[in-house]
Amino acid sequence: MTTTQKQAIVNEIRLLSAKESQSKVAKKADVSTATISQMLNHNWDLIKAEMWQRVKINLRIELEWQTADTTNFRELSKLLNKVQDRGMSVCIVHNAGTGKSHTYKLYERTYENVIYIECKNYWTKKSYVKQLLTACGLDAFGTVEDMIEKFIKHVKGLVKPIIIIDQFDKLKEPSMDLFMDFYNDLDKHCGFVLSGVPALKKRIERGCQNEKIGYDELKSRIGKKYIPLYPIKEKDVQAVCEANGIYDEQFINEAFNTCEGDLRRVRRSIDQYFLMQKK
Structure with missing residues (x-):
């Protein structure tokens, strides 16, 4: 895990700690309060990569994904x-x-x-x-x-x-x-x-x-009601793509036409796009 990724995790921990105690954040992350304190204080030398990964997953921290205004x-x-x-x-x-x-x-x-x-x-x-x-x-x-x-x-x-x-x-x-x-x-x-x-x-x-x-x-x-959401439209797919750095109209159009109303498929298409860019 890179220093930039670790700093992103620390930033999220700091935001969460501002809403509730470090002790509660530690319990949610399934680590000790001391570990959270060391992360916040940049005492990173003795913190293993597995510990960073555990905190990232348990606190649901997204390092490489931006939320779109769908x-x-x-x-x-x-x-x-x-x-x-x-x-x-x-x-x-x-x-x-x-x-x-x-x-x-x-x-x-x-x-x-x-x-x-x-x-x-x-x-x-x-x-x-x-x-x-x-x-x-x-x-x-x-x-x-x-x-x-x-x-x-x-x-x-x-x-x-x-x-x-x-x-x-x-x-x-x-x-x-x-x-x-x-x-x-x-x-x-x-x-x-x-x-x-x-x-x-x-x-x-x-x-x-x-x-x-x-x-x-x-x-x-529940008031005997079931609240539905809206079907995924091309403008939603466009918002997701642009929030994550893709402005290619052809890609956006293809991502919409193949996603079958599923934004998870859009995310996979975006991941594959950047994977191909690295080759």
């Missing part, structure tokens, strides 16, 4: 602001690759009292609760009940918090059911965003139709 980034950011300010609960459902997760991650880094997690298929209920605590910069140990109570108590102490649960459709039902408990304890104090692909809507609707426990309550708490 339609979905702009409109979703506005929605998140409203949800956080008003303590609303919403469910965002749209196809993969439209910029949902990227927007959530940048929102978390930009604003205070944002709790963001990206769910995984393999998580147990305990894994899920531990990740919520880690996202808060808190120690994650004890029984599931103890950790849930610790999480709720922490959120109650925040000013206008927002909890963003990305890829909510990947959670198993025992974990998904916890949303109702969180909502009941934090309603109007905390904003909630449940987010996923169209399978999330299908799962909730199927659960309601089959009268499965918890699904009617979940649907009620």
Whole structure:
């Protein structure tokens, strides 16, 4: 890892530390507070490359990618602001690759009292609760009940918090059911965003139709609405390309025509473009 990359990581750590304590940043990064302190103080000689990489990944730091002002980034950011300010609960459902997760991650880094997690298929209920605590910069140990109570108590102490649960459709039902408990304890104090692909809507609707426990309550708490995003247009692809240093109209047009509405494919095209430039 280059000195420039290390400095970029330090800059991000400094920004995060301005919003919360170095101790919480260290817990999110899964390193010691001493390591974070050494990075900030430029005592880098004894910090291994693996440690820098761990911090970069766990804090979701992008070193070689610039965020573009796409339609979905702009409109979703506005929605998140409203949800956080008003303590609303919403469910965002749209196809993969439209910029949902990227927007959530940048929102978390930009604003205070944002709790963001990206769910995984393999998580147990305990894994899920531990990740919520880690996202808060808190120690994650004890029984599931103890950790849930610790999480709720922490959120109650925040000013206008927002909890963003990305890829909510990947959670198993025992974990998904916890949303109702969180909502009941934090309603109007905390904003909630449940987010996923169209399978999330299908799962909730199927659960309601089959009268499965918890699904009617979940649907009620999101206002019985699923908020879609906008389809990817050529101006969005152009914004992404130009933000990352590509102004070639032919490339932009081809990237749009082959991406099938998926900005991840646009990113791969950009990565390949610069890879070819290096040859």
